[in-house]
Amino acid sequence: MKKILVKAVAVLSLCLSLEGCIAAATAYAVSRHRTHKTYNEYVADMEKTNQMRQQQGLEPLPIASFKDWKNEGKPSGKGEATETPAATSSK
Known part of the structure; x- marks a missing residue:
């Protein structure tokens, strides 16, 4: 009886820790x-x-490559298009 109780406690604690x-x-x-x-x-x-x-x-x-993008955060492609020197010099 004692062996069964010890095994039950071991299995229960294992299940709780794996949860x-x-x-x-x-x-x-998911992340x-x-x-x-x-x-x-x-x-x-x-x-x-x-x-x-x-x-x-x-x-x-x-x-940007995935590695660069991940290290630098999410760059905004929409904002960059209007703030580049080429875009401002043509106006």
């Missing part, structure tokens, strides 16, 4: 997925901005 790990792993996976989705949106926005700039005869803006 936090499962929650943390799930949160990490990582959202980061990639947001980066893909950034790339799509920058490609649209660059197409518009090329139609206006302006140089395209560089698109």
Whole structure:
């Protein structure tokens, strides 16, 4: 009887300790997925901005790699298009 009780307590404590790990792993996976989705949106926005700039005869803006984008935060492609020297000199 004592062995069964010890095993039950061990299994119960293991389940309770893993519950936090499962929650943390799930949160990490969701966060990582959202980061990639947001980066893909950034790339799509920058490609649209660059197409518009090329139609206006302006140089395209560089698109940051995922590593650079992640380290520097989320750059704003829309604001950069109006603040570059090429854009202001043509006005």
